Amino acid sequence: MLRIGIVLYPGFQVLNLSVTTVFEFANLTAGSKTYEVELLSEHGGLVTSSAGFSVATEPFGRRRFDTVLVVGDNEMIASPAGVIAFLQRAARTSRRMASTCTGAFNLAQAGLLDGRRATTHWFFAQRFRQEFPNVKLEEDRIFIVDGPVWTSAGMTACIDLALALVEKDLGPDCARQVAKKLVVYHRRAGGQSQFSALLEMQPRSDRIQTALDYAKRHLQTELSVEQLADAANLSARQFSRAFRAETGQSPAKAVEHLRLEAARLMLESGRHPVDVIARETGFGDRERMRRAFLRAFGQPPQMIRRASRAGEVAA
Structure with a gap:
């Protein structure tokens, strides 16, 4: 079983939670519980989303995860110190680290993107370049994989990233079936432009x-x-x-x-x-x-x- 830890903090962008549905349907498609998804936060308990409602989370603790994914937010909220420390610790024990939308700012602040290719929401690309000049930002991408680090563009690109993770783990047929059940275009290529x-x-x-x-x-x-x-x-x-x-x-x-x-x-x-x-x-x-x-x-x-x-x- 692959344990997925999704890192939340107050004000997180709620659409990012759609990645959980991709993993849910991957389990249904595979006919077994391949993925176990846990919502995490620094102190556990209820965490308020960008839409105003709250979701229950578990505290970071010392558990190990196959993949740790940190989400983004709408307002470029300052990364809590506890989140950064957890990401740095998780990078030493997890197979993959990932971010969706402006979650790339969290990975960058943790030092996990230095010298790597990455992407984020196009709207915040200029600010990202100014704050993290050592990251090879490519904002005109749906998602980017650089070694064990995966980053996606903003909003619905999180679904493309999650489908790509499923494809890597369970193969293209499973990912296609998941996409079909979710009524989305089968995973856009990572290099595809964010713009239409x-x-x-x-x-x-x-x-x-x-x-x-x-x-x-x-x-x-x-x-x-x-x-x-x-x-x-x-x-x-x-x-x-x-x-x-x-x-x-x-x-x-x-x-x-x-x-x-x-x-x-x-x-x-x-x-x-x-x-x-x-x-x-x-x-x-x-x-x-x-x-x-x-x-x-x-x-x-x-x-x-x-x-x-x-x-x-x-x-």
């Missing part, structure tokens, strides 16, 4: 949103302004004007962002040759896709694929 092109554009009208949805479903086609305007039931001139007013960019640039996002996800899945990805995402050929990747990410597609594979090997 559609969310970044944030169109205000249904017509522009409909055109973007159409584009995402037909990336392998040419996707001219006329096609998109037709999907939005607007003339090409009206569509171009409205699109730029709502998204701040041209239709052509938006389509390229959608192609890049789709291509990057396919690269990180590792299942398709670069030529196939270029065709399927509408770039046409690998050279055109390479130039687009260099403009957007400063790296060619092959470098992004290698970085993703390196993360999987480290896991």
